[in-house]
Amino acid sequence: MNVTFLLKRAHRKWARRGACALLIGLAAPSAHAQNTATLRGTVADSASGQPLAGVSVGLQGQPGGTATDALGNFRLGGLPTGSYTLRVGALGYRAQSVPVTLAAGETQRLSLRVAATTLNLAEVTVSQPRDPNQSLAAISHIDQALRPINSAQDLLRLVPGLFIAQHAGGGKAEQIFLRGFDCDHGTDFAVSIDGLPVNMVSHAHGQGYADFHFVIPETVEQLKVYKGPYTARFGDFATAGAGEFTTKTRLERSQAKLEVGQFDTYRALVLLDLLGAGRHLLSKRPESAYVAAEYNFTNAYFDAPQHFKRFNGLAKYTGQLSERTSLTLLGSHFTSNWDASGQIPERAVxxxxxxxxxxxxxxxxGRTGRTNASVILSTALPHDAVLRQQAYYSKYDFGLFSNFTFFLRDSVNGDEIEQTDDRHLFGYTATYERADQFGARSLHSTLGVGTRNDFSTLGLFRATRRQITATTTTGRLFEQNLNAYLDETLDLTDRLTVNAALRADFFTFDFRGQLADEATGQLEPLRGRVRHARVSPKLNLYYQLTPAVQLFARSGLGFHSNDARGVIRDATANVLPRALGYELGSTFKPLPSLVVNAALWSLHLQDELVYVGDEGITESTGPTQRYGLDVALRYQLGRRLFLDGDFNYNHGRQLQAEAGANYIPLAPTFTSTGGLTYKAPRGLSGSLRYRHIDSRPANDDGSIRARGYFLLDAVLSYTTPRFQFGASAENLLNVAWNQAQFATQSRLPGEAAEGVDELHFTPGTPFYAKLNASVFF
Structure with missing residues (x-):
């Protein structure tokens, strides 16, 4: 027989077999779809009708599950036919169990409404299927429901392990400490509210300056905490972590509140529901609108009255334009001015x-102000996709008079400086989220793009008693960040989930101005443009060991940007220092009413940058390494009694410095917060809380140490359907403690020209009591 004939016959035989195999493979998904069913639905708040995002949805006794998207929608696909019990739950809402029966090839749709209820930790789930990188979700939700919030500072303290310090009156952004970082005012911790970035790039006072005082605490509904550089949604400044705050979409009721406290402290608040509960416009779709305003005044506890004044105003509208589209409009205005006593040297006291x-x-x-406008449009698209678009604008003003060294530079007139920032901020972000089902496996994809554009006039001046005497630097800033990321979350098995992401950032730094020559004092041109890009991959694994135990391993690259003036001034400056972080941990429930989150972590920073405000320059301390252990626990002792504690150990060193001179100044080594809370929807509620931070080196060799402290605070309130009365007390034991602390070389009148290098501090609050009363209507 002809060999060629045999080869041709074998080829035709295998071709037919291959075609059959291909047809079977192509038909398999269709056959699978015909033998399985899909369950879709929407979850909304029973009182307002507003859709709820992040609600856990799953089948009782079945692995996996999902969570509702931004429009309250969920989808469970590839389900075998049969009868199930659908479980729907969210912290602060009454869990629902809904029986469902699914037929082959069926797509069943449900419309569910859940009602708010008292907190029950037994219902908390430790899995986070839609946003796996938010491993602190359960902890954060519990804290928001329980912890008393009286100020914007209290909002920041909701981040487990985060400490703050104020050192220039009540109007300056707080100094932030987290995971062994002295983040200054936000260099390594990214903050946002309703999608608006709070951190200011190339700010007059410090890189990443995050002034959160424009937020009215009673309007905040949700906080999402992300520690480490593991989440692609965050770019600049998100090395130690990030905090996403969200204001309420609706008010349960209108409120008028008045606070009176020691040291001539007064605060008035109004929250006004504009549409009324359950009202709809002609569209007959759920919508809400409210306005909020607050006014603060205090002279504070310093010898010199602080004359601190602050006004905040907010207006927000949320509505359903159609069954597939929602719209959020937000506008706010903030203004503040104050006098400050500043940091003082220990020797003077x-x-x-x-x-x-x-x-x-x-x-x-100083003085500061910020006006914000934002519009968010969320649209449900085919194939279980959601498109979210946001455009925002901020007008920001800032002026600060400071004196860190007193008479070191000028023994006659003093060393006072003024820093000014007049800024316009434009931004746009868009995310396309899509959920796909491959049999019993789900894939959640997010594609995001964005741009941020800062236009600012910056100035640094020498001053005497708030009168300008000389210019150190002044000019116009343009800084742009273009970014894009792809984030994929895939269920590899019923228990194992992988999250992989890639983020790309492109920066343009442009500064046109003048800088004083150190020798002559004459102003010289400082102009230039620098462009730089950074790619940041992320890889995270999550394993659901049991329904009560989730394990995670996370890793990622991040960065924080340099100040534009430093980049233009020094061609060798590190533009976008990289951060490498990784951690192992678990969120688990050893008891039904005990939630624990623990993580062993490490973070390497390519270049630790410190902005020197009085010189207008950036100093590099070189690469650093930190590692530590975070433990957070929340325990429900009884129906209304709750115990919580956060314990954070951090170890950090400069890598290129000699042993004994390689401390990271002001980096905390151990911090802890906790408390006991009695929470009732009506009647008496109260909380007793503590804060502790240990002593730590204030300079490279540890010869100067910042002093630790332990404080007790208390809050009491009595609530009825129409009224609430309350009292709060900070520093119950009246401890003499140092809030902000720095190792600084300064000179006082009569001292030698070289001055003295020692600890300078801002004293913390002594015993401080306030009373408040609210009317609900």
Whole structure:
């Protein structure tokens, strides 16, 4: 027989077999779809009709599950036919069990409404199927429901392990400490509210400056906490972590509140529901609108009255334009001005020159303001996709008078400086989210793009008693960030989930201005444009060991940007220092009413940058390494009694410095917060809380140490359907503690020209009591 004939016959035989195999493979998904069913639905708040995002949805006794998207929609696909019990739950809402029966090839649709209820930790789930990188979700939700919130500072303290310090009156952004970082005012912690970035790039006072005082605490509904550089949604500044705050979509009721406290402290608040519960416009679709306003005044506890004044106003509308589209409009305005006592040297108090609450330069102080506008459009698209688009604008103003060294530079007029920032911020973000089902496996994909554009006039001036005497640097800033990311979350098995992502950032730094020559004092041109890009991959694994135990391993690259003036001034400057982080941990429930989150982590920073505000320059301390252990626990002792505690150990060192001179100044080594809370929907509620941070080196060699402290605070309230009365007390034990602390070389009148290098501090609040009363209508 002809060999060629045999080869041709074999080829035709295998071709037919291959075609059959291909047809079977192509038909398999269709056959699978015909033998399985799909369950779709929407979850909304029973009181308002507003869709709820992030609600856990799953089948009782079945692995896996999902969560509702931004429009309250969910989908469970590839389900074998049969009868099930659908479980729907969210913290603070009454869990629902809904029986469903699914036929082959059926797509069943449900419309569910859940009602708010008292907190029950037994219903908390430790799995986070839609946003797996938010491993602190359960902890954060519990804290928001239980912890008393009286100020914007209290909002930041909701981040487990985060400490803050104020050192220039009540109007300056707080100094932030987290995971062994002195983040200054936000260099390594990204903050946002309703999608608006809070951190300011190339700010007059410090890189990443995050002034959160424009937020009215009673309007905040949700906080999402992300520690480490593991989440692609965040770029600049998100090395130690990120905090996403969201204001309420609706008010349960209108409220008028008045607070009165020691040290001439007054606060008035109004929250006004504009549409009324259950009202709809002609569209007959769920919608809400409200306005909020607050006014604060205090002279504070310093010897010199602080004359602190702050006004906040907010208006927000949320509505369903159609069954597939929702719209959110937001506008806010904030203004503040104050006098400050500033940081003082220990020797001035020790020698009796001033008291703990005195000042060396009583002309310090500042002013700031911010106006925001934002529009968010969320649209449900085919194939279980959601498109979210946001455009925003902020007008920002800032002026700060400070004196860190007193008379070190100028022994006659003093070393006071003024920093100014007049800024316009434009931004746009868009995310396309899609959920796909491959048999029993689900894939959640997110594609995001965005741009941020800062236009600012910056200035640094020498001053005497708030009168400008000389210019150090001034000019116009343009800084742009273009970014895009792809984030994929795939259920590899019923228990194992992988999250992989890639983020790309492209920066343009442009500064046109002048800089004073150090030798002559003459102004010289400082101009230039620098472009730089950064790619940041992320890889995270999650394993659901049992329904009560989730394990995770996370890793990722991140960065924080340099100040534009430093980049233009020094061609060798590190533009976007990289951060490498990784951690192992678990969220678990050893008891039904006990939730624990623990993580062993490490973070390497390519270049630790410190902005020197009084010189307008950036200093590099080189690469650093940190590692630590975070433990957070929340325990429900009884129906209304709750116990919580956060314990954070951090170890950090400079890598290129000699042993013994390689400490990271002000980096905390151990912090802890916790408390006991009695929470009732009506009647009496109360909380007793503590804060502790240990002593730590304030300079490279540890010869100067920042002093630790332990504080107790308490809150009591009595609530009825129409009224609420309350009292709060900070520093119950009246401890003399240092809030902000720095190792600084300064000179006082009569001292030698070289001055003295020692600890400078801002005293913390002594015993401080406030009363409040609210009317609900």
């Amino acid at each position: 020790r020698d009796g020159r001033i008291s703990r609450y005195g000042s060396i330069d009583p002309t310090e102080g």
